[in-house]
Amino acid sequence: MSRKPAGVRTEYIETETGNKVARKANLVGTQHIMLGGKTVIMADAMIRGDLARTAPTSSSSSSSGTAPGSNTAVFIGRYCFLSKGCCLRPRDASTRARHADDTPSAFTYMPLRLGDHVFVGESAIVQAAAIGSHVHVGKNVVIGEFAIIKDFVRVLDDTVIPANMVIPSFTVVAGQPARIVGEVPEGGHEAFELRELYRTVGNNPQPASV
Amino acid sequence: MSSSNKRQSVLPKVPSGPKAPVNFGSHVTIADSAILTGSHTINISSESVIHPRARLESTYGRITIGRRCIVHERTHVGAPSSDDKRGDFGVLTEDYVVVEVGSIIESGNTTIGEGCHIGPRVTIGKGAKLGKHCTITAKSIIQPGEVVPDYTVVYSNGLRRTDKRGLEILKAKAQARQIEILRRLISSNPAKFKD
Numbered sequence: 001m002s003r004k005p006a007g008v009r010t011e012y013i014e015t016e017t018g019n020k021v022a023r024k025a026n027l028v029g030t031q032h033i034m035l036g037g038k039t040v041i042m043a044d045a046m047i048r049g050d051l052a053r054t055a056p057t058s059s060s061s062s063s064s065g066t067a068p069g070s071n072t073a074v075f076i077g078r079y080c081f082l083s084k085g086c087c088l089r090p091r092d093a094s095t096r097a098r099h100a101d102d103t104p105s106a107f108t109y110m111p112l113r114l115g116d117h118v119f120v121g122e123s124a125i126v127q128a129a130a131i132g133s134h135v136h137v138g139k140n141v142v143i144g145e146f147a148i149i150k151d152f153v154r155v156l157d158d159t160v161i162p163a164n165m166v167i168p169s170f171t172v173v174a175g176q177p178a179r180i181v182g183e184v185p186e187g188g189h190e191a192f193e194l195r196e197l198y199r200t201v202g203n204n205p206q207p208a209s210v
Numbered sequence: 211m212s213s214s215n216k217r218q219s220v221l222p223k224v225p226s227g228p229k230a231p232v233n234f235g236s237h238v239t240i241a242d243s244a245i246l247t248g249s250h251t252i253n254i255s256s257e258s259v260i261h262p263r264a265r266l267e268s269t270y271g272r273i274t275i276g277r278r279c280i281v282h283e284r285t286h287v288g289a290p291s292s293d294d295k296r297g298d299f300g301v302l303t304e305d306y307v308v309v310e311v312g313s314i315i316e317s318g319n320t321t322i323g324e325g326c327h328i329g330p331r332v333t334i335g336k337g338a339k340l341g342k343h344c345t346i347t348a349k350s351i352i353q354p355g356e357v358v359p360d361y362t363v364v365y366s367n368g369l370r371r372t373d374k375r376g377l378e379i380l381k382a383k384a385q386a387r388q389i390e391i392l393r394r395l396i397s398s399n400p401a402k403f404k405d
Contacts, residue, residue, distance in 0.1 A: 026262075026263060028243075028262050046263065046283060046284065048283065050262075050395055050396065050397075051395055052395065087283070087284065087311055087312065089283075089311065092388055092391060109391075109395075123312075125311050125312060125330045125331060125348075127311075127330075140331075140349075142329075142330045142331055142348040142349060144348070158349075160347070160348045160349055162347075176348075176349065176366050176367050177347075177365070177366055
């Protein structure tokens with residue numbers, strides 16, 4: 001930030017931990033969003049941090065004692081890349097988890113967790129419960145509520161992942177609704193590395209090395 | 211939080227057209243950054259929830275949102291259609307309708323029946339009529355003028371089937387509960403949209 005030339009409004013805000021957040025990104029409820037560092041959030045990406053966990057009404061008196069950060073809505077790991085127009089939102093669990101007396105349980109909104117090196121393509125909508133590390137989500141993908149994506153998964157463009165689907169590691173999924181169409185080839189892991197991509201955006205972008 | 215020079219975290223300004231005349235029912239939850247534009251009236255009935263960045267446009271006709279509806283972010287209700295003919299009204303959604311992220315509902319006598327669930331990134335064409343309790347799954351397209359019977363499920367690139375689960379009452383209950391939660395989470399500012 002200190003190297004920023006005076007009077008020039010930069011396109012990205014670069015934090016001390018190396019996150020690059022576009023000024024035109026729509027982040028709602030920023031206090032509930034946790035970035036692991038070196039994460040790129042491009043313009044028009046939307047993260048719904050306001051849909052955080054809330055304490056149940058029955059024990060709201062004791063909620064003041066909870067640790068800070070316990071109601072974080074979105075966890076994002078290192079070297080994640082959120083492209084233009086994508087949307088990350090935690091899903092409400094009120095229809096699922098409930099106490100014996102049929103009242104919604106403590107966690108009204110399940111936090112959304114992204115691992116490291118997760119690429120989210122343009123205009124993708126992510127409502128998953130968890131995404132592992134080294135996951136590539138293509139353009140215009142819709143990930144349904146409570147879907148779980150494990151490590152090293154490639155989701156091809158225009159896929160619709162139905163609610164509650166669990167995608168095992170090292171698979172390629174596509175289709176509407178999504179099916180497993182293949183496996184990540186032997187030695188295809190390097191393609192998921194996003195360190196290079198991280199360097200090519202920001203206020204001082206470096207050209208991609210070929 | 212303690213440092214005074216912390217960057218003020220605000221949503222970027224929303225480009226918007228003329229302010230639409232609005233008519234809210236009681237207990238409407240509408241986020242500050244929702245966009246209500248156009249020249250015709252926008253009616254939002256009681257206990258409905260409008261998420262941030264939802265766009266309701268009444269330029270091409272009146273918009274009516276029923277009771278206990280949820281309109282998610284980045285939706286565009288009352289979008290312009292390809293031909294210019296205008297209907298008697300723009301969009302009418304009955305009670306307990308959910309419109310999920312990024313859906314587009316074109317304007318021009320478009321009717322969404324009670325209890326319909328419109329998934330993420332769906333396009334509903336101009337003049338389409340959805341029956342009661344339909345489920346339109348993600349990225350489906352309903353053609354302009356199409357009539358969709360009650361309890362239809364549209365999935366997987368346009369396949370149809372009939373929903374025989376009989377869950378309408380349960381779904382309505384769950385939705386009421388969800389609205390209860392959303393009301394606490396979304397900072398509502400209906401006064402902003404009134405004159």
